[in-house]
Amino acid sequence: MSTLAAIDAWAQPANGRTRELLPEVARLFEKSGSAHLLDHGLTPEQTVAEMDQAGVEKLMLAAWCRPERWVCSNDEVAEFTRAFPERFVGVATVDLSKPLAAVRELERAVTELGCKALRIVPWLWQLPPNHRLYYPLYVKCIELDVPFCTQVGHTGPLLPSETGRPLPYLDEVALDFPELRIVAGHIGHPWTEEMLGVAWKHDNVYIDTSAYLPRYYPAPLLQYMQSYGQDKVLFGSNFPQLSLARCLSQVAELGLSEEVRGKFLHENARRVFKL
Numbered sequence: 164m165s166t167l168a169a170i171d172a173w174a175q176p177a178n179g180r181t182r183e184l185l186p187e188v189a190r191l192f193e194k195s196g197s198a199h200l201l202d203h204g205l206t207p208e209q210t211v212a213e214m215d216q217a218g219v220e221k222l223m224l225a226a227w228c229r230p231e232r233w234v235c236s237n238d239e240v241a242e243f244t245r246a247f248p249e250r251f252v253g254v255a256t257v258d259l260s261k262p263l264a265a266v267r268e269l270e271r272a273v274t275e276l277g278c279k280a281l282r283i284v285p286w287l288w289q290l291p292p293n294h295r296l297y298y299p300l301y302v303k304c305i306e307l308d309v310p311f312c313t314q315v316g317h318t319g320p321l322l323p324s325e326t327g328r329p330l331p332y333l334d335e336v337a338l339d340f341p342e343l344r345i346v347a348g349h350i351g352h353p354w355t356e357e358m359l360g361v362a363w364k365h366d367n368v369y370i371d372t373s374a375y376l377p378r379y380y381p382a383p384l385l386q387y388m389q390s391y392g393q394d395k396v397l398f399g400s401n402f403p404q405l406s407l408a409r410c411l412s413q414v415a416e417l418g419l420s421e422e423v424r425g426k427f428l429h430e431n432a433r434r435v436f437k438l
Contacts, residue, residue, distance in 0.1 A: 173373030179204030373399030
């Protein structure tokens, strides 16, 4: 294994059913050179082999639910975490449209399946994170002491991007729930500087870099993560859309100091997710 020992804050199992169950993202896989994983899954063992090649210590694997159906259940994620408990970290999701069942499923996923966070992708539901359906889940996240992970920025899938604006939506959530640890994935482009402002303003708001190859990180983000935001940015890939090996090799090209690189690749995630 490479000595980088990264913790990848945003990934999902390659279950081979993406084109069928989540067709909106198929074009993103095709643009990223990973179309072969749309219809062909990877076993836990094959996924660990990809991690070893790239230098990824832990992969945070999230379940997916959409309004019509489950794409990848919390129990499917738990199959990975049980197979390799030192390598995979479960990230739960819920059916946002069923508030009481959603809270109960979150509690089950954390207390019984060992999940370490909740993730909901707003564009999938066409509801921004300050919508009332999210609020009982924020209370439960605080009670369970797990972060809430979400997507910020424009949507790669051909759906409206408004739900991904950091201002006002995520800012309002952080104001209402100052104890809630929030990890905003996908950088926030084209509202990167809005996202940096929200992360600077709120002690418990963090950014992960998933869905962007490191050579395309926006300059303001790079400046932030090397200065006053070095404790606030987490490495993420969006695996299997982006190759782990490609992402990690490009991190090595960023010219980060050893201290900043360590925080970015693993220390911040270990602290935020309490791994």
